[in-house]
Amino acid sequence: MYEKQILLIPGPTMIPPRVLRAMAAPSMGHRSEKFSQIIKEVSENLKKIFQTKNDVYILTSSGSGAMEASVVNFINPQDKVIVLVNGKFGDRYAKINERVGAEVIRLDFEPGVPADPEKVREILAQDTNKEIKAVFVQQNETSTGILNDIKAIKEAMGDHPALLIVDSISGMAVADFPVDEWGADVVVAGSQKAFMIPPGLAFITVSEKAWKVNEQCRSFNFYFDLRAAKKNLAKNTTPYTPATSLIIGLKESIDILLEEGLENIFRKQLKYKEMVREAVKAMGLELLVQDEKYASPAITAIKVPENIAWKDLNNLLVNEFNVMLAGGQDELKGKIFRIGHIGYVHEMDLVVAIAALEMALYKLGYPVELGTGVKACQEVILKYKEVN
Amino acid sequence: MYEKQILLIPGPTMIPPRVLRAMAAPSMGHRSEKFSQIIKEVSENLKKIFQTKNDVYILTSSGSGAMEASVVNFINPQDKVIVLVNGKFGDRYAKINERVGAEVIRLDFEPGVPADPEKVREILAQDTNKEIKAVFVQQNETSTGILNDIKAIKEAMGDHPALLIVDSISGMAVADFPVDEWGADVVVAGSQKAFMIPPGLAFITVSEKAWKVNEQCRSFNFYFDLRAAKKNLAKNTTPYTPATSLIIGLKESIDILLEEGLENIFRKQLKYKEMVREAVKAMGLELLVQDEKYASPAITAIKVPENIAWKDLNNLLVNEFNVMLAGGQDELKGKIFRIGHIGYVHEMDLVVAIAALEMALYKLGYPVELGTGVKACQEVILKYKEVN
Numbered sequence: 069m070y071e072k073q074i075l076l077i078p079g080p081t082m083i084p085p086r087v088l089r090a091m092a093a094p095s096m097g098h099r100s101e102k103f104s105q106i107i108k109e110v111s112e113n114l115k116k117i118f119q120t121k122n123d124v125y126i127l128t129s130s131g132s133g134a135m136e137a138s139v140v141n142f143i144n145p146q147d148k149v150i151v152l153v154n155g156k157f158g159d160r161y162a163k164i165n166e167r168v169g170a171e172v173i174r175l176d177f178e179p180g181v182p183a184d185p186e187k188v189r190e191i192l193a194q195d196t197n198k199e200i201k202a203v204f205v206q207q208n209e210t211s212t213g214i215l216n217d218i219k220a221i222k223e224a225m226g227d228h229p230a231l232l233i234v235d236s237i238s239g240m241a242v243a244d245f246p247v248d249e250w251g252a253d254v255v256v257a258g259s260q261k262a263f264m265i266p267p268g269l270a271f272i273t274v275s276e277k278a279w280k281v282n283e284q285c286r287s288f289n290f291y292f293d294l295r296a297a298k299k300n301l302a303k304n305t306t307p308y309t310p311a312t313s314l315i316i317g318l319k320e321s322i323d324i325l326l327e328e329g330l331e332n333i334f335r336k337q338l339k340y341k342e343m344v345r346e347a348v349k350a351m352g353l354e355l356l357v358q359d360e361k362y363a364s365p366a367i368t369a370i371k372v373p374e375n376i377a378w379k380d381l382n383n384l385l386v387n388e389f390n391v392m393l394a395g396g397q398d399e400l401k402g403k404i405f406r407i408g409h410i411g412y413v414h415e416m417d418l419v420v421a422i423a424a425l426e427m428a429l430y431k432l433g434y435p436v437e438l439g440t441g442v443k444a445c446q447e448v449i450l451k452y453k454e455v456n
Numbered sequence: 457m458y459e460k461q462i463l464l465i466p467g468p469t470m471i472p473p474r475v476l477r478a479m480a481a482p483s484m485g486h487r488s489e490k491f492s493q494i495i496k497e498v499s500e501n502l503k504k505i506f507q508t509k510n511d512v513y514i515l516t517s518s519g520s521g522a523m524e525a526s527v528v529n530f531i532n533p534q535d536k537v538i539v540l541v542n543g544k545f546g547d548r549y550a551k552i553n554e555r556v557g558a559e560v561i562r563l564d565f566e567p568g569v570p571a572d573p574e575k576v577r578e579i580l581a582q583d584t585n586k587e588i589k590a591v592f593v594q595q596n597e598t599s600t601g602i603l604n605d606i607k608a609i610k611e612a613m614g615d616h617p618a619l620l621i622v623d624s625i626s627g628m629a630v631a632d633f634p635v636d637e638w639g640a641d642v643v644v645a646g647s648q649k650a651f652m653i654p655p656g657l658a659f660i661t662v663s664e665k666a667w668k669v670n671e672q673c674r675s676f677n678f679y680f681d682l683r684a685a686k687k688n689l690a691k692n693t694t695p696y697t698p699a700t701s702l703i704i705g706l707k708e709s710i711d712i713l714l715e716e717g718l719e720n721i722f723r724k725q726l727k728y729k730e731m732v733r734e735a736v737k738a739m740g741l742e743l744l745v746q747d748e749k750y751a752s753p754a755i756t757a758i759k760v761p762e763n764i765a766w767k768d769l770n771n772l773l774v775n776e777f778n779v780m781l782a783g784g785q786d787e788l789k790g791k792i793f794r795i796g797h798i799g800y801v802h803e804m805d806l807v808v809a810i811a812a813l814e815m816a817l818y819k820l821g822y823p824v825e826l827g828t829g830v831k832a833c834q835e836v837i838l839k840y841k842e843v844n
Contacts (some may be wrong), residue, residue: 071482080483080700092480093699094459095654097780128518128656132696140676164678223656260697266483268516268656268699285625288528288676290552291521308520309648311656311699313469313479426647 074417074424075396078210078238078367080260082318087265089400090315090320098312104304106319111301113272113322119246119331124273125297126318128311129256131237134270136164138233138293139204139301140255141362142281144145145169148199150191150230152183152221155211156397157235161204173200179400180369181214182362185224192228193322201281202231202253208239210445211355211397213406215243219242222251231278237261238272241325242366242410253278261366262333265317269310274298277430284442335416335452337365340418343448344368347422349431354406366410369396371403376432378402384431389424421446462805466598466626466755468648468655469799471705475653478708479701486700492692494707499689501710502659505718506643507634512661512798514706519625521593522658524544524552525680526621526642527592529662530669531630533557533590537623538579538618540571540609543599543787545623549592555566556676561588567788571604573612580616589669590619591642596627599785601745601752601794603631610639619666625658627651629713630725630754630798641666646682649754650721652712652800653705657698660685700841723840725753728797728806731836732756735829739817744792754798757784759791764820766790772819777812793803 113123241262259269296307356369396404503510619641628645647657684695694842784792
């Protein structure tokens with residue numbers, strides 16, 4: 069049964085069989101010529117996906133490790149930083165900065181509300197001595213399904229010298245993010261999201277401007293020291309033994325992404341977002357993110373209806389219908405649940421998930437007419453086929 | 457061809473088909489009940505392999521990440537530490553400690569010579585104010601194939617309160633290391649060695665005494681903060697998304713290790729060491745580690761014969777005979793090569809490697825009579841069969 073599970077959490081996502089087969093190959097020496105060729109090819113292709121001319125380094129860690137790398141290589145104790153927080157991962161950026169000893173100017177936004185670029189503009193305008201070293205933000209906040217407007221945030225920063233450091237772990241290859249064009253300095257992504265491979269790899273790119281800042285940084289960290297990553301990538305290798313099987317899977321999954329084409333992927337993700345949002349509305353459920361423009365194309369958060377416990381709903385979904393969605397995190401636990409429509413997801417997987425959700429809600433006494441959510445999905449699918 | 461390669465580097469090692477199949481399973485939610493059950497089972501089994509009653513935490517990183525964790529959770533800037541160095545990884549422990557800002561008392565030993573417990577005794581005896589916080593050492597130094605005597609080092613520490621922190625990345629499940637009985641405080645291991653799974657996971661255990669030291673530690677690190685690992689393992693989970701597919705592989709590989717039994721594995725590893733050492737001697741080559749007692753059961757380092765270039769030898773081994781051994785590292789580059797006899801290795805794989813080595817040396821004009829090394833291997837195999 070488990071083998072047919074529809075896994076729609078915001079990572080780890082489902083994995084294409086082609087990638088699973090690639091990863092099942094026998095072990096390969098990580099310092100061999102063959103493996104160096106793979107590192108070279110994958111790194112070049114990652115630049116295409118990040119839309120950057122700068123190196124993209126591969127770290128063997130989960131995304132949080134790359135988030136730490138994006139802090140500790142640029143921020144010294146006592147440095148001032150702005151952290152935009154609209155969920156758990158914004159909060160994590162604040163915590164990592166505090167761990168380093170930075171002075172954190174934390175801008176909190178209500179769950180489901182995007183980060184306001186005007187707030188950034190105001191604070192930077194007051195910073196006449198240019199003491200603020202960086203602005204940290206999630207492109208896509210996984211915990212709430214908010215897509216922040218990175219381009220607008222960069223524009224709001226004007227000519228202030230602070231670095232723009234972006235966690236795009238669940239945003240990269242889902243929503244357009246031309247890193248160089250928009251002027252982001254450091255951007256991180258992770259393997260178990262749109263890259264469709266298991267967790268264990270993270271990716272990070274660094275602008276020339278950020279490398280200059282790095283020269284002044286006394287990092288206490290060893291494993292996430294990006295200078296070592298840079299030095300080794302120039303030789304098509306990594307400073308420490310990398311997760312070889314995951315990198316072999318990554319080579320395959322990036323091929324799949326590039327064959328599909330970024331533009332097509334972004335369009336597909338908008339379709340998925342629309343399918344889920346329309347289905348949710350048709351079923352009479354409430355979306356956490358009201359403003360369509362800022363609704364994530366990767367993850368949709370839905371309020372748990374009154375008188376229904378997420379625990380009961382989840383049990384039915386998993387045990388009766390073999391569909392796994394995600395609950396809320398931290399203070400949103402029990403209040404929302406999330407459908408991840410990211411990674412190796414086919415439109416029919418979402419139809420299955422919505423059909424299962426309808427049945428589970430129905431069994432719990434929620435007033436839903438079976439088929440209404442599915443119908444909304446079908447209408448979106450057909451609309452996109454016509455436009456094409 | 458690649459699929460039939462005999463990979464005898466000291467990690468990543470070859471992977472049992474049973475583990476490859478397990479890892480090729482569809483993706484699984486890392487916060488699901490099923491995955492928590494796996495974390496629980498694997499963690500309990502890791503305690504058996506570490507021979508400890510304390511928790512063993514699973515980190516998503518390569519071994520160097522766990523080495524960093526074994527430093528930054530216990531050592532503050534300006535703390536005094538002893539680092540025993542008999543190769544590249546001892547040097548790495550010194551570098552990580554320096555990065556943290558510790559005052560490193562570095563004890564270097566010649567390549568191929570074990571760390572001398574008496575040196576530790578001397579230095580600790582002079583430390584009347586008990587300022588030295590820890591002694592760092594490799595159980596098995598991968599770069600030279602030295603097996604240090606951890607038990608003797610602990611005994612030499614006497615009642616000095618310093619922690620004993622051991623990198624057993626290439627030693628765990630190869631040579632006996634009863635962690636609690638020998639009194640090691642912090643011990644790290646890695647996935648791509650005797651655990652026979654791809655790189656990307658590391659393991660670390662912490663004694664009660666070390667947890668007390670941790671309370672006084674102001675770590676700058678976030679991802680490798682073991683307090684978060686401890687808090688989460690109590691709930692059968694991890695603080696950040698773990699490398700799920702590797703953990704599923706680990707469950708399978710630990711089952712294989714426990715089915716075989718630690719005692720049998722240690723005996724097998726001694727046989728492999730003897731096979732390789734006897735073959736090397738029979739072929740007239742020179743071993744880096746002279747003293748049998750301190751020769752690693754995981755890796756054997758061999759001096760590159762005069763008038764032969766490792767690069768040429770390696771090219772023949774890889775391209776003509778499909779056998780991959782490892783070269784020397786850092787200042788031993790070109791001077792030694794290493795046979796890794798760790799992980800999923802069968803005795804006949806070593807016969808193949810020795811036969812290939814004979815032929816490659818022969819082709820390079822080295823005076824070896826074909827079959828002499830192989831014969832020595834065969835004699836060891838038969839001797840062990842008789843004793844059994």
